[in-house]
Amino acid sequence: MADDLFKALADPTRRTILDELAEKSGQTLFEICSRLSMKHRLGISRQAVSQHLAVLEAAGLVETRREGRYKFHDLNTAPLRQITERWPVPAPSGPEESPP
Secondary structure, three states: OOHHHHHHHHOHHHHHHHHHHHHOOOEOHHHHHHHHHHHHOOOOOHHHHHHHHHHHHHOOOEEEEEEOOEEEEEEOOOOHHHHHHHOOOOOOOOOOOOOO
16 A cells, blocks of 8 residues: 555645545646635645645646646546555445344
8 A cells, every 4th residue: 555645645735635626627736726725715835735736646646737838637536446445345244134
């Protein structure tokens, strides 16, 4: 299990960034900063958001793509499957039958 994944998810600001990318994928750094500032009232610098995005990207939760001079950030939920595969929830068993 990648420790990077848990480190990335441990921070509330990074979880908020993931929430924003889940709501609208393909955002630029400027868009993410704007949404964090206006919607969540987070007074966080562009550089700090960029560092958070780097941690999320290292964990595989965010993928980036360049189009011209713009860099877009997309949510990638595939690494979250590692968690569910490591600790699968057992199927609920039916009511126990008692012998007659």
